[in-house]
Amino acid sequence: MKILSDLLYKVAIEKVIGNVKTSVNNISFDSRKIEHKDIFFAIKGYDLDGHKYISTAIENGATVIICEDIPSEIKENITYIKVSNTSIALGITASNFYENPSEKIELIGITGTNGKTTTTTLLYNLFTQLGFKCALLSTIENKIANQTLNSNHTTPDPITINKILALAVENNCKYAFMEVSSHGIHQNRLAGLNFKIGAFTNITHDHLDYHKTFANYIAAKKKFFDELPKNAIAITNIDDKNGWVMLQNTKAKKITYSLKSNSDFKGKIIENRLDGMLLQFNGNEFWTSLSGKFNAYNELLAYTIAIELGFSSIEALTAISKLQRVKGRFETYISKQNIYIIVDYAHTPDALKNIIEAINQTRTRNEQLITIFGCGGHRDKSKRPEMGNIATQLSDFTIITSDNPRDEVPDEIIKEIEAGVQAQNTNKYISITDRKQAIKTAIKIAKTKDIILIAGKGHENYQEINGEKFPFDDMTIAQELLKNIN
Incomplete structure (x- = not known):
């Protein structure tokens, strides 16, 4: 049992009806999910307004309601707390x-369009190698030391974040590495969190189905850095044209990294192959099993x-040189x-362009x-034709197929992708709706030394x-299909 007034510390309260010294359970x-003596937060979300469910929460046992609009009907023995923003109040509470x-x-925290998952996972593995217990909050998985938890969102809700971090502290973890999504920033899921470091990878076309405009998308990312405290560190990739924008209003210490520009941490690709790269960071050379310029940025960060x-530098580079590829990120077989x-x-135009260019820069062109x-489905539709153009322009042959159509019609999604294919590339692609059949067809087409990117x-x-x-x-399906060919 906890006391309500203690939980509301630092919450900006506009009005109170009832007793703030009441005890609560959850x-x-x-x-x-509300049970006896719980607090219910009425969140005005993207799709739903939690204020519509206040009566249900009370019926299920809630004794405290935190809301932006106090209901017209006040229930006896219920405490109502009015705040200007319940999502911020939820994070702090x-x-x-x-x-x-x-x-x-x-x-x-790592934010950006591309590289969040790879970089947070690399950091988790890097600091584990350095001998520390660590936590990871990522798209692929959440981890506490060696224990793996389920991951359903890039940036979880504030209750889940704090629960994971509390378990990490309980398990003596020193570091926690977390993906920070634009959705999570915009929805105030980071409220109440104390970041030691915030880092920016890059920003390109994505999530306009949610943010509506690219300016809104940039503003969401920038908000993360605007809210860092002055004792934190803000790190940005200044090779990205919006890298400096992220740091414009931050109070944190400013640090830059790059492969092209003058920066605090400068990287260089000396040799780039499909099986790895020879890199130079701040004048120190080392070999890594990761490939592609985008991974050079990830490792430099x-x-x-x-x-x-x-x-x-020796400690860091020795550990980085031992890092393995992250599952589903330039995973090879x-x-x-x-x-x-x-x-x-x-799954974005820039990411697709980067991965294809990384392959093209390392292959012989004899394959x-x-x-x-x-x-x-139900994601930013404007990127579909752009990705169709990129794939057919940069690849020798492309098979357009279904991804996660959700409740959209797969063939309609494919038509929107095909709309971006330029006339000179129409003979360089086919469309196969069934994803397994698409992979099977690619394997049938492929000859010795050919490369299939899925x-x-x-x-x-x-x-x-x-x-x-x-x-x-x-990968599993591709491997199974390859076993069945001569």
């Missing part, structure tokens, strides 16, 4: 409920963070027929590159169709 923004775990651990946290399979999560990709789903082990998730792992 907190929730889902009326269906959740931090207080779990005794502010982000103040007891070094919390590092990991290096920058390690140095800013007090590690020596060579078949007995010597066909090269690459699975990558690339063909066959790209398989689709676009998810993009869009990466680490996902399912395909979502009409609200149902069916088992589907790109």
